[in-house]
Amino acid sequence: MGVTRRTFIRTFTTGLALGATGALTGCAASMRGDFMPKAGKRVVVIGGGWGGATAAKYVRLGDPSIDVVMLEPNKQFISCPFSNLVLSGLRSLDSLTMGYDGLRKQGVKIVHAEAGAIEPDTKRVRVGEGYLQYDRLIVSPGIEFQWEQVEGLPAAKDRVLHAWKAGPQTVELAKQIQSMADGGVFVLTVPPIAYRCPPGPYERICQVAWYLKQNKPKSKVIVLDANQNIVSKTALFRAAWQAYPNIEYRPSSKIVKVDVGTREVATEIGDKVKYDVLNLIPPQRAGSIAVQSDLVGVDKRWCEVDHVTYESAKAKDVHVIGDSTIGLPVPKSGNIANAMGKISASAVVALLNGRPAPQMPPGNTCYSWVSDREAIAVVNSYRIASGKVVQIEQKLTPAQAVSVAQNAVGWAQSIWADVLS
Amino acid sequence: MSRRLLMCAGFAIGVSVAAPAAAGPLDHPGYPKAFSCSACHGFAGNSRSDAMPILAGQHAGYLKKALQDYAGGKRPSAEMEPYAKMAIELGVDDVASYFASQTRMPTASAIDRAAAERGKAASAVCAACHGPTGKGDAAKDMPDLTGQPVGFLKNQLLLFKADKRSPGDAALMQPKAIIKGLPDDTLADLAAYYASQR
Numbered sequence: 001m002g003v004t005r006r007t008f009i010r011t012f013t014t015g016l017a018l019g020a021t022g023a024l025t026g027c028a029a030s031m032r033g034d035f036m037p038k039a040g041k042r043v044v045v046i047g048g049g050w051g052g053a054t055a056a057k058y059v060r061l062g063d064p065s066i067d068v069v070m071l072e073p074n075k076q077f078i079s080c081p082f083s084n085l086v087l088s089g090l091r092s093l094d095s096l097t098m099g100y101d102g103l104r105k106q107g108v109k110i111v112h113a114e115a116g117a118i119e120p121d122t123k124r125v126r127v128g129e130g131y132l133q134y135d136r137l138i139v140s141p142g143i144e145f146q147w148e149q150v151e152g153l154p155a156a157k158d159r160v161l162h163a164w165k166a167g168p169q170t171v172e173l174a175k176q177i178q179s180m181a182d183g184g185v186f187v188l189t190v191p192p193i194a195y196r197c198p199p200g201p202y203e204r205i206c207q208v209a210w211y212l213k214q215n216k217p218k219s220k221v222i223v224l225d226a227n228q229n230i231v232s233k234t235a236l237f238r239a240a241w242q243a244y245p246n247i248e249y250r251p252s253s254k255i256v257k258v259d260v261g262t263r264e265v266a267t268e269i270g271d272k273v274k275y276d277v278l279n280l281i282p283p284q285r286a287g288s289i290a291v292q293s294d295l296v297g298v299d300k301r302w303c304e305v306d307h308v309t310y311e312s313a314k315a316k317d318v319h320v321i322g323d324s325t326i327g328l329p330v331p332k333s334g335n336i337a338n339a340m341g342k343i344s345a346s347a348v349v350a351l352l353n354g355r356p357a358p359q360m361p362p363g364n365t366c367y368s369w370v371s372d373r374e375a376i377a378v379v380n381s382y383r384i385a386s387g388k389v390v391q392i393e394q395k396l397t398p399a400q401a402v403s404v405a406q407n408a409v410g411w412a413q414s415i416w417a418d419v420l421s
Numbered sequence: 422m423s424r425r426l427l428m429c430a431g432f433a434i435g436v437s438v439a440a441p442a443a444a445g446p447l448d449h450p451g452y453p454k455a456f457s458c459s460a461c462h463g464f465a466g467n468s469r470s471d472a473m474p475i476l477a478g479q480h481a482g483y484l485k486k487a488l489q490d491y492a493g494g495k496r497p498s499a500e501m502e503p504y505a506k507m508a509i510e511l512g513v514d515d516v517a518s519y520f521a522s523q524t525r526m527p528t529a530s531a532i533d534r535a536a537a538e539r540g541k542a543a544s545a546v547c548a549a550c551h552g553p554t555g556k557g558d559a560a561k562d563m564p565d566l567t568g569q570p571v572g573f574l575k576n577q578l579l580l581f582k583a584d585k586r587s588p589g590d591a592a593l594m595q596p597k598a599i600i601k602g603l604p605d606d607t608l609a610d611l612a613a614y615y616a617s618q619r
Contacts, residue, residue, distance in 0.1 A: 061447060335460055342456040360511075363457035363504055381457075381503035383510055392510065393503040406572070407461075407500060410472025415460045417469055 031113065031128030041066045041352050044125050044134040045108075046115045046289060048072030048100065050334040051322030052140035054341025054419045055348075056108045059138075062349035069109045069132055071125065076100070077420060080197065081334050081367075082412055083166035087174050088207040090372055096166060102421030118293035120315040136348045139295065139303075139312075140322040140337065141287025143196045146301075149283045151257040159260055160280050164196060176277045177208060183218040184276035187265060189255045191283045192226040194302065196323050196332045199232035199378070201225075201281060203368035206237070209244035210371050220246045222273055224265065226254035226283075232331070233368060233378050233396060240370035240400055255280065286324030295320055302326030307389045309357045310344040319344045328362075328389045330380070335364050338419055359384045367408035375405035451519025454511040457504060458520075466520040471530040471572035478525030480559040484517035496587045527568030532617045540614025543607050546599055555615040566615035574612035582608065 041063075045056045048070050056070040077098045085091040100110050116126035118139070124131040145162060147154045163173040177186060186208055190201040205223055212219045221244075228251050230237050241247050250271075257266040258280060265280070266272050285291060285301035295303045295312050303320040304313040304327050312318045321344050322337035330336045339362035347357035361382035369375045376399075381392045397404050455466070458476065462468045466476030476484065490496035491505035508516045544555075551557055555566035566574065580586035581600045587593055600608065 338460055339457060342459075343453075346453050346456075358453045360453050360456055361507065363460070363507060365460060365500060377500060379500050379503045381507035383507065392506050395499040395503050397499040403576070406472045406576070410468070410470035410572075411461050413470035414463050414468055414473055418459045418464060 031130040033130050034133060035127070035130040036069060036109070036111075036132060038067065038133040038135075041135050042133065043068050043136050043138060043348055043352075044132050045070040045138045045140065046118075046125065047140035047142060047287070047322070048074065048077060048103075048110070049140060049142050049322065049337065050419055051142075051337035051341045052138065053077065053100070053103060054338045055138045055140060055321060055345045057103055057106050057419070058342045058345030059349055060106045060108055062346055063353065064107065066349065066352060067109070068107065069111060069134075070103065071111050071113060071115045071127060071132075072100070073112060073114045075112055078166040079334070079412070079416065080164075080166045080200075082369075083163075083170050084200065084204045084207045085369060086166075086170050087163070087177060087204060088211040088372065089174065089178070090207075090369075093166070093171050098416060098420055100420065102417075105421075115289050118289065118295070118315070118318065120318055123317060134317075135352060136317050136319065138310075138319045138321060138344055138348065139290060139293075139324070140320070140341070141289045141324050143284040143286065143323045143332070144288050144291070145282040146285055147282060150255055150280070152260070153258055153280070153282065156258060156260045160258055160278060162281050163279060164200075164281050164284075173277075173279055177211065178215075180216065180219065180277050182216040184216065185220055185222060185274065186212065186277045186279070187222045187224065187273055187275035188279045189253075189265065189281060190223065190225040190227060190231075191281050192254060193231055194326065194332060195281070195284045197334075198331050199237070199366060199368045202230055202232065202237045203370070204279070205247060205249075206240055206244070206368070206370045209241070209247050212246055213244060217246075220248055222275075223247065223249045224253040224255055224267060224273065225249065225251050228252050232366075233376055236376040236396060236400065237368075237370070240374075240376070243371070286320075290320065290324050295324075297326070299326075307387060308359050308384060309347040309351065310340060311347075319348060329391050330362060330364060330382070330389065331366065333364055333366050335366060335415065336362055338415055339363055341419075361389055365411060367404065367411060369405065369408065370400045373402055373405055374400040375408045376400050377404055377407070449515075449519045449522060451512070451515035451517075454508070454516050455519050457507065458516075461500075465523040467523070467526040468570065468573075469529050471528075471570045472576070473570070474573045475525055475528065475569055476520040477523035479520055479565055480557060480562065481514075481517040481521035482559060482562040483557070483564045484520055485513050486562050488513050488517065490587060490590075495590065497585070525565075525568055527619055528570040528616050530570045530572065530616070532571060533613050534617070536610045536613035537617040538614075539607075540610035540612070543603070543610055544614055547596075547611065550596070551615075554618045567618040569616055571609075571612045571616040574615055575609050578608040578612060579605070 043059050045052045056068050059068050079096040161169050161173045163169040209221050254268040297304050310319040312320050321340035323332040343360045350357045361384050364380040367375050367377045377397045380394045382389050461473045468475045488505045491501040557563040557565040
């Protein structure tokens with residue numbers, strides 16, 4: 001990290017005043033006032049996930065004279081793609097956990113803290129008791145859960161696992177599945193669209209069903225899907241499930257209530273289902289900072305953006321990317337967030353240098369593991385027509401295959417590097 | 422494909438130590454047009470995975486042909502067909518010359534030296550088209566195989582053998598006939614040999 005003299009003095013004196021020592025990052029006590037004064041052009045990035053980390057890197061690549069500060073509370077990046085394989089015991093969470101040193105080598109300054117508020121009028125992001133000044137802001141906050149949509153969930157949200165943000169919950173859910181008795185019932189609930197990773201729940205069903213088939217042959221998976229049908233790769237998942245008679249799929253079964261005492265969930269149409277292990281994936285909206293800073297639309301859930309620059313429809317010089325956006329005909333996927341990171345970065349670099357933003361469409365590649373060794377994929381490409389992203393084509397792999405799984409591994413290695421190094 | 426682009430491709434391959442001094446990867450008009458490619462093929466087309474081919478330093482004419490074959494369904498790939506159509510809409514010459522002008526970083530995947538030695542001995546039959554070390558031929562759109570990932574090369578050879586890559590392509594009938602006559606172990610050796618070449 002290139003520490004300017006001014007930054008150093010400021011940090012040093014702030015540190016002295018507060019009795020804190022040294023580290024700027026992760027030290028809430030030093031975040032008072034303008035704690036990293038801006039010298040030249042600066043881009044602040046909120047969120048170090050697939051979108052934000054990519055954007056931070058590509059702004060630096062596009063114009064190394066731009067100061068980039070990324071706000072991310074977590075010290076490490078954990079990949080959601082491939083995390084369903086942790087549930088079947090095929091991968092460890094460690095193998096999906098990566099550091100941010102690659103971004104630091106690109107000159108990205110990382111502050112491990114949460115953004116408190118966005119102030120577009122003064123071009124400030126509130127952090128702790130201080131603020132960061134920006135010329136342009138890229139917001140990539142991911143998703144947050146709408147706990148209140150399910151009765152009984154707000155009070156039990158620490159015990160009812162979503163495992164929909166890869167991390168400790170993923171490991172905990174894997175443990176619960178492993179320690180479930182043979183004959184136990186695993187219930188998974190799929191939220192109504194739009195939600196993060198449309199095929200994700202169905203891949204998870206494959207992985208859990210595969211694990212149970214091998215290890216607990218008397219157990220079953222009951223799927224309560226709020227949607228009318230499998231929402232992604234429908235025919236390929238249907239074909240894959242032929243190998244898993246232990247799956248009981250119930251469409252149009254939106255969850256409205258959970259009772260952790262009786263270990264029971266209730267659907268909108270009044271069905272009650274007992275569980276031994278529950279994986280309740282709640283309905284979702286844009287990450288909290290986007291809602292609190294009023295970047296969301298009338299639905300109060302998702303953020304509308306310009307399809308070329310990703311500038312917010314609601315706030316000038318504020319760009320929103322990744323899962324929290326709506327209105328583009330793209331899925332909420334890591335690959336799309338990565339694409340939006342690159343495109344928004346090139347737009348921001350162009351605009352800060354007085355040039356028009358290049359008109360670049362995103363692309364999407366999405367693999368799903370349907371067993372321990374076979375995968376399927378969907379690929380979407382897009383064009384920009386009259387300023388809007390429209391699809392050129394969607395293609396599915398003809399069938400599940402080992403070769404597709406090999407490509408999935410190749411994709412993961414390449415895209416993790418594209419995001420982080 | 423213009424003569425200048427082909428020369429540019431040749432230059433990038435000829436000079437393996439340093440990138441052309443005039444420009445970095447970001448100065449090329451193909452740079453933003455290739456944004457989608459890096460998710461699988463790595464930054465500047467230097468894939469670090471065993472499954473995905475390295476596009477950096479590949480002959481521009483070959484890259485253009487590959488994209489056109491994918492887009493037209495001649496070379497079947499669910500993953501590549503939509504992206505090839507996108508690259509063609511954005512400007513296939515820009516995308517191809519962007520990757521051709523990048524310096525190739527040879528594969529990071531492990532290479533079995535003994536297999537590479539056996540592959541060298543078996544490679545004479547490939548040399549007529551791909552050259553003695555697999556550098557290919559820009560003028561004939563013959564791809565550069567050197568430093569490509571072992572897994573990728575082996576997979577392509579198996580696809581050729583099963584006639585699943587570009588089925589019915591008359592220009593590929595002869596190499597496919599040669600490959601069909603080779604055992605899978607020899608194909609793995611050939612993959613190791615070309616991956617080991619610089």
